[in-house]
Amino acid sequence: MQTLIQSVLTLQNGSLELVDVLLMGDRIHTVAPANSLPVAPCLIDGTDKLLLPGFVNGHTHSSQVWQRGLIPQLPLELWLANVFDSTPRQLDQFYWGAVSTAVDTLLSGGTCVMDHAYVLPHQEMETVDALVRGYKAVGIRAVIAPLIQDLPFASGFPRGCLLPQAASPQSAAELLAMMEAIVAEFHDPNQGIYIGVGPTGFHRCSDELLAGCGKLSDRLNLCYHTHLLETRAQQRLAQERYGISAVQHLENLGCLTPRTSVAHGVWIDDADIELLARTESTLVHNPVSNLRLGSGLAPVLKGLQAGLNVSFGCDGAASNDAQHLLEAIKLGTILHTVTDQDYEHWLTPEQAVQMAAMGGAKGVNLGDRTGTITPGMDADLVLYNLNHPSMLPRNNPLQLLILGRPTDVVEAAWVQGRQLVDQGRVLTVDTAALHHMLRHQPQAVHPAEPPHHPVEPHYREVMLNR
Amino acid sequence: MQTLIQSVLTLQNGSLELVDVLLMGDRIHTVAPANSLPVAPCLIDGTDKLLLPGFVNGHTHSSQVWQRGLIPQLPLELWLANVFDSTPRQLDQFYWGAVSTAVDTLLSGGTCVMDHAYVLPHQEMETVDALVRGYKAVGIRAVIAPLIQDLPFASGFPRGCLLPQAASPQSAAELLAMMEAIVAEFHDPNQGIYIGVGPTGFHRCSDELLAGCGKLSDRLNLCYHTHLLETRAQQRLAQERYGISAVQHLENLGCLTPRTSVAHGVWIDDADIELLARTESTLVHNPVSNLRLGSGLAPVLKGLQAGLNVSFGCDGAASNDAQHLLEAIKLGTILHTVTDQDYEHWLTPEQAVQMAAMGGAKGVNLGDRTGTITPGMDADLVLYNLNHPSMLPRNNPLQLLILGRPTDVVEAAWVQGRQLVDQGRVLTVDTAALHHMLRHQPQAVHPAEPPHHPVEPHYREVMLNR
Numbered sequence: 001m002q003t004l005i006q007s008v009l010t011l012q013n014g015s016l017e018l019v020d021v022l023l024m025g026d027r028i029h030t031v032a033p034a035n036s037l038p039v040a041p042c043l044i045d046g047t048d049k050l051l052l053p054g055f056v057n058g059h060t061h062s063s064q065v066w067q068r069g070l071i072p073q074l075p076l077e078l079w080l081a082n083v084f085d086s087t088p089r090q091l092d093q094f095y096w097g098a099v100s101t102a103v104d105t106l107l108s109g110g111t112c113v114m115d116h117a118y119v120l121p122h123q124e125m126e127t128v129d130a131l132v133r134g135y136k137a138v139g140i141r142a143v144i145a146p147l148i149q150d151l152p153f154a155s156g157f158p159r160g161c162l163l164p165q166a167a168s169p170q171s172a173a174e175l176l177a178m179m180e181a182i183v184a185e186f187h188d189p190n191q192g193i194y195i196g197v198g199p200t201g202f203h204r205c206s207d208e209l210l211a212g213c214g215k216l217s218d219r220l221n222l223c224y225h226t227h228l229l230e231t232r233a234q235q236r237l238a239q240e241r242y243g244i245s246a247v248q249h250l251e252n253l254g255c256l257t258p259r260t261s262v263a264h265g266v267w268i269d270d271a272d273i274e275l276l277a278r279t280e281s282t283l284v285h286n287p288v289s290n291l292r293l294g295s296g297l298a299p300v301l302k303g304l305q306a307g308l309n310v311s312f313g314c315d316g317a318a319s320n321d322a323q324h325l326l327e328a329i330k331l332g333t334i335l336h337t338v339t340d341q342d343y344e345h346w347l348t349p350e351q352a353v354q355m356a357a358m359g360g361a362k363g364v365n366l367g368d369r370t371g372t373i374t375p376g377m378d379a380d381l382v383l384y385n386l387n388h389p390s391m392l393p394r395n396n397p398l399q400l401l402i403l404g405r406p407t408d409v410v411e412a413a414w415v416q417g418r419q420l421v422d423q424g425r426v427l428t429v430d431t432a433a434l435h436h437m438l439r440h441q442p443q444a445v446h447p448a449e450p451p452h453h454p455v456e457p458h459y460r461e462v463m464l465n466r
Numbered sequence: 467m468q469t470l471i472q473s474v475l476t477l478q479n480g481s482l483e484l485v486d487v488l489l490m491g492d493r494i495h496t497v498a499p500a501n502s503l504p505v506a507p508c509l510i511d512g513t514d515k516l517l518l519p520g521f522v523n524g525h526t527h528s529s530q531v532w533q534r535g536l537i538p539q540l541p542l543e544l545w546l547a548n549v550f551d552s553t554p555r556q557l558d559q560f561y562w563g564a565v566s567t568a569v570d571t572l573l574s575g576g577t578c579v580m581d582h583a584y585v586l587p588h589q590e591m592e593t594v595d596a597l598v599r600g601y602k603a604v605g606i607r608a609v610i611a612p613l614i615q616d617l618p619f620a621s622g623f624p625r626g627c628l629l630p631q632a633a634s635p636q637s638a639a640e641l642l643a644m645m646e647a648i649v650a651e652f653h654d655p656n657q658g659i660y661i662g663v664g665p666t667g668f669h670r671c672s673d674e675l676l677a678g679c680g681k682l683s684d685r686l687n688l689c690y691h692t693h694l695l696e697t698r699a700q701q702r703l704a705q706e707r708y709g710i711s712a713v714q715h716l717e718n719l720g721c722l723t724p725r726t727s728v729a730h731g732v733w734i735d736d737a738d739i740e741l742l743a744r745t746e747s748t749l750v751h752n753p754v755s756n757l758r759l760g761s762g763l764a765p766v767l768k769g770l771q772a773g774l775n776v777s778f779g780c781d782g783a784a785s786n787d788a789q790h791l792l793e794a795i796k797l798g799t800i801l802h803t804v805t806d807q808d809y810e811h812w813l814t815p816e817q818a819v820q821m822a823a824m825g826g827a828k829g830v831n832l833g834d835r836t837g838t839i840t841p842g843m844d845a846d847l848v849l850y851n852l853n854h855p856s857m858l859p860r861n862n863p864l865q866l867l868i869l870g871r872p873t874d875v876v877e878a879a880w881v882q883g884r885q886l887v888d889q890g891r892v893l894t895v896d897t898a899a900l901h902h903m904l905r906h907q908p909q910a911v912h913p914a915e916p917p918h919h920p921v922e923p924h925y926r927e928v929m930l931n932r
Contacts, residue, residue, distance in 0.1 A: 068859060069866035073803070073812045232807075292869065294803030294812060322856070322871030331797070337539070337760030341698075342930055346539045346760060389897075390788070392904035393534060400535035403758065405788030407873050431855075438858035464808055 001025060001042070001417070005383065007034040008046025009397060010373055014350050016398060021051060023379040026417035030375055048387050049411060050397050052353060053373055054111025054141075054380035056360025057325050058284035059225075059263040059313030061147075062101040062115045062131065063088050067318035070444055076231045076293045076319075077157060077459055078452035083318050084153070085451035086444060087118060091130045094120075096437050098134025098142070103426050103434065104323035105140060107408075109356070109401075111380040111415045112141035114284070114313070114364050116198050116225055116263065119146045124178055125185065132186050132193055139420045139428045141380065143364045145198025145225040146182065148175045148213075149205050156203040157455070158236040159462050172209035176216065183220055192416055194223065194364070201227035202246050203234050207253055214255040223365040224255060228262035231295050233463055235267040247272035256281045261363040263313060264289075265303075266296040273299065277308040282363035287331040288322070289315030301336045301345050311360040312352075326406055329356050333402055349402035383412040385424075467491060467508070467883070471849065473500040474512025475863065476839055480816050482864060487517060489845040492883035496841055514853050515877060516863050518819060519839055520577025520607075520846035522826025523791050524750035525691075525729040525779030527613075528567040528581045528597065529554050533784035536910055542697045542759045542785075543623060543925055544918035549784050550619070551917035552910060553584060557596045560586075562903050564600025564608070569892050569900065570789035571606060573874075575822070575867075577846040577881045578607035580750070580779070580830050582664050582691055582729065585612045590644055591651065598652050598659055605886045605894045607846065609830045611664025611691040612648065614641045614679075615671050622669040623921070624702040625928050638675035642682065649686055658882055660689065660830070667693035668712050669700050673719055680721040689831040690721060694728035697761050699929055701733040713738035722747045727829040729779060730755075731769075732762040739765065743774040748829035753797040754788070755781030767802045767811050777826040778818075792872055795822050799868055815868035849878040851890075 003023040009016055018034035030037060034046075064083070071082045088094065098115065105113045113135075119127040128144060135142035150172045154160065170178070179197055187195040197213040199205045210226075217224040229235055229246055238246035247268060250256055256279035263284045268276070276283060285298050303310050312332050314323050333352040340346070347355075361371030370380040386397050390407045400406065413421035420428055469489040475482055484500035496503060500512075530549070537548045554560065564581065571579045579601075585593040594610060601608035616638045620626065636644070645663055653661040663679040665671040676692075683690040695701055695712055704712035713734060716722055722745035729750045734742070742749060751764050769776050778798050780789050799818040806812070813821075827837030836846040852863050856873045866872065879887035886894055 066859060068861060069863070069870060070861035072865075073800075073809060073814065073869075075807075075809050078809070288800070291800040291803055294807070294809060296804055321866055321869040324871045327871050334539075334754070334757040337757055338762055341541075341760070343539060343541050343544070343760060348539065387901075387905060389901050389904070392901060393532060393907040394905065395534060395536035395910050397535070399538075400787055403539075403787040404535060405790045405793050435853075435855050435858060438855070439853060439860065441859040444861050 002040040003042040003044065004037060004040035005044045005046050005051060008049050008051045008383070010051045011350065011353055011398065021373060023414065023417050026378055028373060028375055028377050028379050031373060044383070044412070048385070050384040050386055050401065051373065052109070052382055052384070053357040053371055054382050054413065054415065055109045055325055055329070055356035056311060056364060057105050057110045057113040057314050058261060058311040058360050058363045059114055059116060059286055059315055060101060060323065061118055061316030063094055063097040063118050064316030064318040065097045065100040065323070066093055066441060069321050071318050073292060073294070074452060075459070076295060077233055078456060079293055079319065080153070081452040081455055082450065085447065089120065091123070091126055094127050094130040095134045096434060098131045099138055099429055099434055100438065101323060102135055102138035102140040102142070103429070103431055105325060106138070106413050106421050106426060107410050108325040108327070109382050109410060110325045111382065111413060112143070112360065112364060112366070112370065114143045114145065114196070114225060114261070116145050116147055125182065128182050128186055135193060136191060137429050138426065139415055139418055141192040141370070141415050143194040143196045143223055144186070145196030145223065146179070147198055147200045148179065148209065149200040150175060150209045151204045151206060156237070157458060157462065158233055158240055172206055172212055175209060176212040179213070179216060183222065196223035196225045198225045201234070202249065203237055210250065210255055211253040214253060217257065217259050221365070222259065224257065224260040226262055228265050229267040230264035232267060245269065245272050247275050251275055251279065259365045261311070264295065264298060266290055266298045268299065270302065273303050273306045273308055277303070277306045280309070282309045282311055282359070284311050284313045284363055285332050286313040286315040286320070286328065287335050288320040288328050292319050297335065297339055299339070300332065301340050305345065309359050309362050310355055311363040312356050325356070326401070330403060349399045352402045353398065379414050379417040381414045382410055384409045385411040468506040469508040469510065470503060470506035471510045471512050471517060474515050474517045474849070476517045477816065477819055477864065487839060489880065489883050492844055494839060494841055494843050494845050497839060510849070510878070514851070516850040516852055516867065517839065518575070518848055518850070519823035519837055520848050520879065520881065521575045521791055521795070521822035522777060522830060523571050523576045523579040523780050524727060524777040524826050524829045525580055525582060525752055525781055526567060526789065527584055527782030529560050529563040529584050530782030530784040531563040531566040531789070532559055532907060535787050537784050539758060539760070540918060541925070542761060543699050544922060545759055545785065546619070547918040547921055548916065551913065555586065557589065557592055560593050560596040561600045562900060564597045565604055565895055565900055566904065567789060568601055568604035568606040568608070569895070569897055571791060572604070572879050572887055572892060573876050574791040574793070575848050575876060576791045577848065577879060578609070578826065578830060578832070578836065580609045580611065580662070580691060580727070582611050582613055591648065594648050594652055601659060602657065603895050604892065605881055605884055607658040607836070607881050609660040609662045609689055610652070611662030611689065612645070613664055613666045614645065614675065615666040616641060616675045617670045617672060622703070623924060623928065624699055624706055638672050638678055641675060642678040645679070645682060649688065662689035662691045664691045667700070668715065669703055676716065676721055677719040680719060683723065683725050687831070688725065690723065690726040692728055694731050695733040696730035698733060711735065711738050713741050717741055717745065725831045727777070730761065730764060732756055732764045734765060736768065739769050739772045739774055743769070743772045746775065748775045748777055748825070750777050750779045750829055751798050752779045752781040752786070752794065753801050754786040754794050758785050763801065763805055765805070766798065767806050771811065775825050775828050776821055777829040778822050791822070792867070796869060815864045818868045819864065845880050845883040847880045848876055850875045851877040
């Protein structure tokens with residue numbers, strides 16, 4: 001199968017150029033000057049279009065699609081109590097959650113998603129199976145890193161928290177054995193499905209689990225993905241528990257490698273940045289969620305200046321009521337001006353594209369396969385329609401894509417050479433059925449007592465000194 | 467003409483309720499429990515819809531539509547040099563700029579726009595005429611406040627700026643006489659067209675002009691609209707020029723009244739907030755622009771806590787490459803969590819609606835006419851389609867509208883009882899012609915030397931101490 005995208009605007013070495021791009025099988029075969037390549041069996045007219053490498057949604061939780069718009073604005077620790085309370089319990093919700101996440105990602109510029117996935121207790125294999133079926137149905141590239149933890153919820157608060165103890169979590173050994181089984185069953189790079197190891201975060205995980213995940217990542221070449229210093233409470237907890245930075249602690253446990261991506265990092269300091277950069281780890285920046293939960297401003301500009309790889313994520317729909325990758329990228333691009341007066345440090349649209357594409361690919365351990373429009377790379381591509389009113393006037397299409405509010409602009413998308421979107425419609429799944437499922441979800445029943453109330457007095461006392 | 471919107475979800479006293487809303491002529495006649503009113507000649511089924519008061523875009527510059535996506539990320543003072551250089555010069559661009567601004571506003575939840583309008587030198591009347599024709603063609607409510615100044619560009623920099631002097635600006639007396647003529651010709655409240663007095667900002671205006679505008683506002687009951695302390699440079703300039711806060715200076719000149727709205731106020735301090743609140747002035751918050759230009763974080767939560775009326779604006783398309791009111795509202799709602807750890811102070815979707823509707827109406831001196839769904843108020847209403855995928859699942863429509871990324875959700879809109887949007891399409895103007903104009907704008911010619919280069923050394927030295 002050969003596809004020629006003829007005379008299309010794209011970003012080459014930092015500037016916009018008109019080129020021909022020939023796809024052959026699952027790869028990009030040739031990139032040549034516009035109108036220089038012979039016509040191929042499948043010909044796509046690139047006039048008034050912009051072709052970019054597919055972006056990576058570097059951090060989300062697919063099952064939260066069902067909790068979109070549900071949970072009020074609260075800081076992470078209190079918000080979490082509400083998330084647990086209203087989390088989906090049916091396997092088909094996980095399937096449709098993956099489908100929805102894949103569709104939203106494709107239609108907002110992404111071709112790959114890192115799903116830091118909640119999995120149903122005692123139904124872990126079945127949950128991952130449902131997610132894999134969902135992602136395969138759509139055809140998007142997906143890394144599924146099941147959320148695992150061996151410490152109770154209350155351990156995530158500084159100065160402990162006197163909560164009625166929920167069911168005892170599984171042990172680190174059990175969880176690691178489970179992860180091996182999940183990898184054996186579902187890790188399938190040829191089909192674009194990858195399993196990652198995803199310890200929830202140091203705040204919910206023993207050293208045995210954190211380090212065991214690191215060894216698994218080393219041995220099986222898996223992405224290591226974890227929440228890291230998302231909130232001030234977590235920063236305080238790390239000092240309380242380890243006496244050193246959580247980043248240094250992870251490094252001591254052997255968890256920081258080029259396969260590692262950490263979500264948020266809002267509260268990392270200069271030494272942490274240095275350490276993450278030196279180990280070639282990736283920081284996944286989730287600006288919408290960080291504001292929605294009041295987590296703070298991640299030190300993205302400092303990170304980039306220190307050579308740290310930074311990518312973008314939406315985070316789950318319970319903390320970012322949209323799953324629109326271009327929205328997260330826009331906010332992540334303009335937000336950091338408030339942290340640095342020198343405008344020469346501000347992110348440009350070109351940098352944002354690089355971070356979202358190659359930065360994202362590196363963050364999911366796929367930097368050798370996707371992230372640029374270069375011969376030999378997998379054909380993970382997105383074609384944008386520049387005639388949509390949201391992309392007018394035509395002053396600078398790239399700037400409008402990143403700094404505007406593009407709407408319905410994804411005309412086509414390919415993953416591993418397979419066309420998944422055409423004329424703005426996902427070809428592989430019945431999106432009407434998805435929307436029917438979402439529309440007819442039973443109305444959420446709000447509990448008489450909001451689930452965060454039991455932990456609230458402790459939180460306010462510890463974090464707000466009331 | 468009677469229109470009944472039957473059994474529609476709306477926000478009444480802070481919570482969502484199903485109601486019937488009867489419009490008669492240009493007013494809201496009755497709001498009653500769902501399905502309690504007799505059917506009217508024009509019947510609109512409110513099933514799966516949300517009805518809200520129309521929002522106000524409290525600050526924009528319509529002609530910048532042509533500069534969307536054009537100007538790179540720079541701080542205001544340098545960005546301005548680029549704006550001047552590439553500003554439209556043809557009257558029909560002003561007409562279409564107004565049309566585009568009106569359409570974008572209507573399709574993103576707004577029914578009223580404050581256009582702090584650039585007007586062509588020596589063609590001021592003609593420019594305002596073009597804007598008025600544009601807004602009347604669409605039928606949106608518009609306040610047009612021509613940008614006037616009697617000090618040169620260079621006076622906007624702290625410690626002066628050695629620039630070749632451009633043509634001498636008009637005198638305060640000439641400008642005030644011109645404003646009287648513009649009001650006499652174009653101020654037309656019955657048609658929803660208002661003229662405001664819009665001195666650019668203290669940094670470009672003499673005391674004579676600032677105070678003269680205040681007197682005009684008093685005498686003719688006009689909105690007084692001005693840029694205020696948008697940047698750190700302006701704050702420094704105020705200290706340099708007056709030795710007191712620019713807000714206190716405006717108060718001393720008699721410019722702060724309930725008819726006054728100030729754009730940005732990023733650098734106002736606690737005393738300024740107090741003064742603005744006491745004079746019942748309005749702060750128009752432009753979060754996207756403030757981040758895009760690196761201006762900073764306006765003290766919105768502090769302002770609200772002090773009783774200050776705060777509304778939202780998009781600002782012009784050269785500093786916010788989208789003119790999507792819901793986007794500005796979302797960002798303005800979630801951004802301020804980083805300034806206050808106590809989540810009880812964070813903005814809720816219900817507050818955001820109140821700020822965008824009644825807050826906005828007060829800010830343009832129309833709080834007695836629009837901003838709530840109450841009998842007797844003008845029928846300025848927006849009906850949202852809750853079945854669009856971006857509004858699913860149906861957990862909390864208001865939260866998804868404000869915190870999600872609603873796309874193509876404006877189903878219908880009315881201004882002064884006249885329906886301007888139906889089934890997501892603007893009824894009054896040919897939007898295809900608008901998009902044709904925008905699409906076929908000649909490609910911007912980038913000057914050999916970027917226009918901000920001559921002022922850059924001064925800016926860097928003064929503001930960045932290099």
